[in-house]
Amino acid sequence: MRQMSVLRAGPAITVQDAGRPGMLVQGLSRGGAADPVALAEGAALLGQSRDLAALELAGFGGVFGFAESTRLALTGAPMRADIDGKALTWNASHQIEPGQILTVGGCEAGAYGYLHLAGGVATDPVLGSRSAHLVAGIGAPVRAGDNLPIGPDAGQGQNLVLDVEDRFSGGTARVVHSAQTALFPAAERERFEATEFTRDDRANRMGVRLTLAGKGFAADRQLSILSEVIVPGDIQVTGDGTPFVLLPECQTTGGYPRIGTVIPADLPMVAQAGPGARLRFR
Missing domain, CATH: 2.40.100.10 (Cyclophilin-like)
Incomplete structure (x- = not known):
């Protein structure tokens, strides 16, 4: 299985998907992405299911390495991002090659950015979701040194761009x-x-x-x-x-x-x- 290596991580990066609907009766709120619009935008840019998990970057991003070719997308709160120093367009999909380094900085506006991987972040699901729910003790923040599994890439599309909706100010x-x-x-x-x-x-x-x-x-x-x-x-x-x-x-x-x-x-x-x-x- 493909992996993404976390070389550096901001203080509040978590894995998020659509959350856990239907668990309220058990005393657990739905959780999931703080900005589900951004989650859907990433799925559209990669031509894949919106149910797949992504990384939610709260305020700050990180530095990430890849051993295999991987399609990715960046959505949500705009952040400066580059691959090996080459600036990336936000709200767009890109291709990263083996050995290249993705760097995502802090928010230029808004609060939550999202890093989507073709195939999704494939951590083990808990109660039907891969979302971290830190208040409930489910999952943990992503840390430097983590190697995150990536699911099979069944989608298509790269170098696609979506207009950025102004919901960040x-x-x-x-x-x-x-x-x-x-x-x-x-x-x-x-x-x-x-x-x-x-x-x-x-x-x-x-x-x-x-x-x-x-x-x-x-x-x-x-x-x-x-x-x-x-x-x-x-x-x-x-x-x-x-x-x-x-x-x-x-x-x-x-x-x-x-x-x-x-x-x-x-x-x-x-x-x-x-x-x-x-x-x-x-």
Whole structure:
């Protein structure tokens, strides 16, 4: 089986695919790629199944070696990348030859870049997925010295390029009502929609913390809310009034009131908002 050698690795590289749907009843959130759009783009560029696993590069990439010819693609948050010093086009597929070195730097915008390999990263699946779910203790970050197996290349296509969708600098996310939206007075809901938030530095695969100028938000009877099922996209409002948008590795239950839920189509934009990016919710 082909392998990719990890010569250097950023601090938060993980293997990710579409995650583990249907495990919520077992107390495990779906997990999977923080930006499923990027996962699908990589599959399209390589002409292969979108179910195959890729490397998710959170903030920083790494240096990778190959002993055999391998097709690869780079998607998600734009990062500087090169093969043996020759710059690569982002959101595109490429060919790397034996002995060549792929170097991927830090994010130029956004938060999560993706390295896709033709045939997928073929680590052993757990509960039907190869995704690391660090909160649940499944898998581990990719480290220097790892040799990652690559599956059979059944796809086709290289030197393909997709237009880069601008979802890496914040924007306006569409929101629907959640179970507790009605507990927030109309004036609070209107203020929430009128507020421009900043993506806090304290964000990870569990969720994005939002900061704002002025006071936070409060729901009526929020201290009497029982813990119940929560899902990615839910916007919890913590005890100090701070909104927190849940991402794929969120917990499965929570007792904070939810002022709304980001629709799945817009959640990748929230996940990809880099530190300091401006976000609104409508």
